[in-house]
Amino acid sequence: MKQQKTELASRQLRKVLTTVLYHCFVIAFSFVMIYPVLWMVMGSFKSTNEIMSSDLSLLPGSFNFDNYVTGWKGFAGFSFATFFKNSLFICTVSTIGAVFSSAVVAFGFARCQFRMKKFWFSAMLLSMMLPFQVLMIPQYIMFNHFGWIGSYLPLIVPQYFGQGFFIFLNIQFIKGIPRDLDEAAKMDGLSSYGIFARIIMPLIKSSLVTSAIFSFMWRWDDFLAALLYLNKPSSYPVSLALKLFSDPSTGSDWGAMFAMASLSILPIFVIFLTMQKYLVEGIAATGIKN
Amino acid sequence: MRSGIVTGLKSDKVAAYVFVLPFIIGFTAFILFPMLMSLVFSFTRYNILTAPEFTGLDNYVKMFTDDPLFWKSFQVTMYYVVFSVPLRLLMALLVALLLARPSRLSGFYRAVLYLPSIIGSSVAVAILWKRFFASDGVFNSILSLTGLEVSIPWLGRVDTAIWTLIILSIWQFGSSMLIFLAGLKQIPQYLYEAATIDGASGWTKFWKITLPMLSPTIFFNLINQLINGFMAFTQSYIITEGKPLNSTLFYTVYMYQNSFKYSKLGYGCAMAWFMVIVVGTLTALLFITQKRWVYYETTED
DSSP states (O other): OOOHHHHHHHHHHHHHHHHHHHHHHHHHHHHHHHHHHHHHHHHHHSSSHHHHOOOOOOOOOOOOOHHHHHHTEEEEEEEOHHHHHHHHHHHHHHHHHHHHHHHHHHHHHHHHHOOTTTHHHHHHHHHHHHHHHHHHHHHHHHHHHHTTTTSSHHHHGGGGGHHHHHHHHHHHHHHHHHHHHHHHHHHHTOHHIIIIIIIHHTTHHHHHHHHHHHHHHHHHHHHHHHHHOOOGGGOOOHHHHHHHHHHHGGGOHHHHHHHHHHHHHHHHHHHHHHHHHHHHHHHHHHHHHO | HHHHHHHHHHHHHHHHHHHHHHHHHHHHHIIIIIHHHHHTTTEEEOOOSSSOEOOTHHHHHHHHOHHHHHHHHHHHHHHHHHHHHHHHHHHHHHHHHTTSSTTHHHHHHHHHHHHHHHTTTHHHHHHHHHHTTTTTTTTHHHHHTTTOOOOTTTTTTTTTTTHHHHHHHHHHHHHHHHHHHHHHTTTTTTHHHHHHHTTTOOOHIIIIIIHHHHHHHHHHHHHHHHHHHTOOOIIIIIITTTTTTTTTHHHHHHHHHIISOOOHHHHHHHHHHHHHHHHHHHHHHHHHHHHHHHHOOSSSO
């Protein structure tokens, strides 16, 4: 009886110990992984001298916001207020288009019959895999013909024709909705458009949110398209502005650079923290159903 | 009543096209047409200001026989892909296995470890990387903690610069990790229970259950990361600018330079098509060989 008790106790102790060890290890590992980001964000409160000394400690000697004040002034006569406004505009308008058009197209694929459906579905999968870099030269030539260079049109317009990844995501969700619902609605006299707008759209809210988050974050980070098509500092988004801001010719004020770099990831970070659930589900959904 | 049904059917057919039309138009205008156009341009000399001039296979001949930088950038990209893709996937898998253990903090860990993926491709992180790996940067300071007093200019050396980019790529293991985690959750628990009864060790369970059951997920991640790897641009463009001695000149960066810096758009198109063929062939090969190593529990529906 006694022996049994001690055995039980030692087993429990071992369990607690492994749990503690496990958490210690994962926390240490996580810390190492995000250390570079922490170092940059904390560095934005340090003086440039402190940054250059490559002190490993995260806490600055004294917190000061001078870097933010200097950095915010931007370059070429435009402050970062302009760049943030531009980014916000591009991302919002693109995202609205991408989310809505992808939902519409997804409904077509998931619920409607039309000729060459298999072909267009394969085309959709292909468009998911085909990277922008392969298309950038001919698209540039095309948009140049349209006279769109220097405007936001090349960045925004293609978003309004459905994005493969979001179409795919929405199809998965729509397929999960019982067809009986459609049938019942049809009996009640709803057209396909009505079914889409009143039955399907409210039920795929979570995949719409997931699409919106991804779209916004990708557009926010996008650098190559902005680099290709925008030629005036007044129209630069944050990503491109940051690149020029950090060019050696503009000087090497690391403090100010770190401050603006930290600010530039802030919106992404906030979205990530608040919407984490949707992101994780979205990523998981694409990987599993393949 | 009958006419009502007929018009209903009719409008259903029309409606189908209304729904998919945006994609059909978009795909044709922004993907199919540009791809074909780029194929045509790849046989021309074209600087966008004057009309394209047909030169036959000249671009391709020059590429393969008379442009050392083309091969250099191809080789750099291959090197980057060969190391960064497997290492990133391995990292993603190991961390996913680590986080698969249910605990109250797993949501928090998942979020923290996914974060680098979210911001890793941004210009902000590129700036950070430049400072981090400088000769008087933090990375050397970390090494000095372990007793290695070095001041290696990681970004300035031919043999190390590419590795700073590979490390950056491995660091962004987050989305592959999430996909692995979802895949792990799908493995039925009873398989492990049965194996435990049979006396299988943890190691055996991993090789005989986890890995085969996870192979479709591995396959999916591999294809995705392979394409991503070949298309890496921002990192090389901002952090190293191809330096030193073109040791980090990615294929996409060289393609960009040719097209938009030297205005050789025809040449750029030829380069793009070569890349499409290389990546397409590799993807096709993976798809063909998947029967041998990817285990699908149920047949495709």
